[in-house]
Amino acid sequence: MRHVTSIRVGPIGFRVGSDFAAPIAALRELYADYPTPEIAHFTIRLPATAPWRRLVRPAVRIEGDYMLPETAPLPLAHGLLAAEMAMNLQVALGHRRHLLLHASCVERDGCALLMTGESGSGKSTLATLLGTRGWRFMGDEFVLIDPENGAAHAFPRAISLKNQAIGVIERACPDARFGPLLLGTPKGDIRHLVPPADAIARMDEPAHPALLLFPTFGLAREVRSVGAAEAFVRLTQASTNYTALGERGFRALTRLVDQVPARAIDYPDSEAAIEQVEELWRGL
Amino acid sequence: MSATRYRAPPADALLIHPLDDLYALYHRASGMTHLLASPAPELLELLAERALTRDELLRALIERFEVADADADLLTARLEELVTVGLVHVT
Known part of the structure; x- marks a missing residue:
């Protein structure tokens, strides 16, 4: 690959290469404050789909140590999304040191709030907003649970804002650093956001999970308790490597749902959700 | 004709963890996780010790376990479910 950069996000090192300069330059810009990894755990390649496609309707294929056969190429203009998708895929399929939960995570006083839900549940937006209100942002895609001691490790990659969340966060964080606006991608409109400085500076600090939250956006305000069995089932579905970890995954997940209270919240807007979170947190 | 006997894996082949009123079970041999309700864990405990016929198991x-309302047909249904998921074998 002609253009290459290396990035460390939490405990995971990536080496990303492309035939094109633009996606690598965009990654360097977005990840300028992140450390360079000593070891690249995963390699990602974003080659041109064919030699002539470097020039005519340029498009990138998403390749790496782990690949999905049905992944369609993306136009060069969406190269940053291609890099993000490839990074997520490597972690989702290849990472084995931790139990991976598809969740967002914030921390306060050494304790972690984990939020997981379907796409559109608002977990990214909530974590981003909480990150501006006295919480440390630990990630909006994956939280890494240590099978040895149950600690939550951060994976604070650039935040991937989608559709309406872009405007919400642009208004809430006018001074934040954003990537380019990517219009009409297969995932809708996307804009990346550099996490707050403390999220990057403290990304090697784990936290103790203290609350599991299952948010649902668009409904009247409500809170309900979630039992350990339901939380267990939901989290097996939210984990990309539970099966691959075998017994370690079972022990890590049963410990998590045993020790950490779980709540489901319905919320009509972000402000209501933040109030609900603060209220639940005070009641712990 | 001898009656069908059922047998479960030895206790150390399974990890069983209570979750509320249910039990999460990890089957080491298959790497599969199951969520079970009573009396499935009790059946597995009894059948881990030795192979039993349905009537002996009842x-x-x-x-x-002092199960007062144990019913032969329901027991057969539960046993068949456990056989289907590979946690109990017919000997």
């Missing part, structure tokens, strides 16, 4: 269930 008696053991009543004696050991």
